[in-house]
Amino acid sequence: MSNHNRRSFLKATGSVVGGAALVSGPATAGGGGKTNERFLVDLREVSRSEVPSDVEIIHDISQIDILAARGDPEAVPGASSTTPDVAVYQDDSGPAVEQAGPRANSHNHDGAASNAELQWDKRVQDVENLTDQPENGQTVHDTTKGEGTRIAVVDSGVYDAHPDLEGVVNAELSENFTTDPYDFRPNGAGDHGTHVAGTIAATNDNDGPDGGVLGTAPETEIVAHRVFSGVEGATGDSLAALAAAADKGCDAANFSVGYPLPYVDPEQFPWLLDIKASYERVAAYAREKGMVFVNSAGNDSLDMSPDDVLSLPTEAEGVFGVSATGPIGCGWGDKHSDNEEKWLTGDRLEEPTTQPAFYTNYGDAVDVSAAGGNADLDAIGSVDGAYNDLVYSTTVTTHYEDGPDDDDEGSKPSEIVDTEPSYGWKAGTSMAAPQVTGAVALVRSLRPDASVDEIESLIQETARMPEEGETYHGAGHLDLRRLVKRAR
Secondary structure (H helix, E strand, C coil): CCCCCCCCCCCHHHHCEEEEEEEECCCCCCCCCHHEEEEECCCCCCCCHHHCCCCCCEEEEECEEEEEEEECHHHHCCCCCCEEEEEEEEECCCCCCCCCCCCCCCCCCCCCCCCHHCCCCHHCCCCCCCCCCCCCCCHHHHCCCCCEEEEEEEECCCCCCHHHHHHHEECCCEEEECCCCCCCCCCCCCHHHHHHHHHHCCCCCCCCCCCCEEECCCCCCCEEEECCCCCEEEEHHHHHHHHHHHHCCEEEEEECCCCCCCCCCCCCHHHHHHHHHHHHHHHHHEEEEEEEEEEEEECCCCCCCCCCCCCCCCCCCCCCCEEEEECEECCCCCCCCCHHHCCCCCCCCEEECCCCCCCCCCCCCCEEEEECCCCCCCCCCCCCHHHCEEEEEEEEEECCCCCCCCCCCCCCCCCEEEEEEEEEEEEHHHHHHHHHHHHHHHHHHHHHCCCCHHHHHHHHHCCCCCCCCCCEEECCCCCCCHHHHHHH
16 A cells, blocks of 8 residues: 555545645626626625615625625725625536445455445444444444534535435525525536435435435435535625524534635735635624534645735634544555455554545644545545545435537536436535534534533533644544533
8 A cells, every 4th residue: 555645645546535626716797897796795785775786786794794796896885895706616527436346355254344344433432333244332423413403505506305415404404595586406416415415414315225324413404505616606605504504593504615825825915814814704693603613634745824825714713614534545556455354453454544534634723623535645546435535415316308518608508307316425524514513413413402512612621632642633633432421
């Protein structure tokens, strides 16, 4: 098994790490330059009555005194009253293996592992007995499964027809915050949100031969707020979705979005400070409403500690930032690859499940670490089982009538002709954040009146510190058994 360097943002990263990312520049729609530009209006700098009538209000986020608008920003009086509504896109080029994928050749000598047995992230946390081995002590789900809670997944939509997500998603409360005409489901926006939702709340109800997968809190309710689309999305869509999640009584919002390199230098990109202030407003509003704002730390192998680095929205005050860890050698390679029982024990892994992932951001903005998946980049895609080190969850396979011609500016988007449930691997801090979001549901089910501060403190105080220390793990690595024991 080859060595890897987590600090190197290698060219292969794009084929391994799947997550949501934002790019700089104002969002536009249908051309028209500044007369058709997306921007944010700060109602603390200008009164609503001073916003011209020909400026279209896309989202009225009055909870935090912000409007998401389209038109000419220079028509709004006051130099400090507007800021670009930065364009958002879904980087879903990660390892979304859309079928069950390669499995270990044997599983305790009785055939291939089931879907749930590929979930090393749940097994090391003793969420539930997911193997065919006899029950060994109490599991997390013996105490709580997150009943009576509600979680917002602010992402690319959730495919609620998946057998492990049926009955989990509240379709009445779920909503589309993009400017496309579709509903909260992916509608071609990718399966990133479906994967995240499964990590949080999958029920393992698939009665097929390979079974299903299990979430941290399978009795929580998911509210899907879609902010990615075939139509360009923007920061304003996300701010509106987060504020609405708080208004809908969500106990936590899972937000796997960030501004990737090079958009971390506020001197070079001064709009970062305005965006930070906007996220701090929505985070403060969420906390007032009792909602924990969980965000992925980012996938740039970036030290977030220096003064000239600003990683958003993780570094915004009030946001709970999660870095990613993962094993190397989970059921593959030359160390007991034929014995599932030994995958996660002793020295049989090349790297432990708490090893900081090669891509994860780290530094002062990390509150805790959690399982996001790791990869040996020399083995991934070429060695059977190497995908096992990633996080396995619910996905959706989308079939199109015709693929778009990228070289033809006049080409039309492909028509979706069929979608079907599937399972697949992804890696990223986007996969680590929902581990913590699910933990919030477990705590709130046990302590319905716990404040945001109390929940965050419980998660941090019960975390265990791996050898790399707080630089990579913040207060430590998520420990669900200790958490629910303390929360009871």
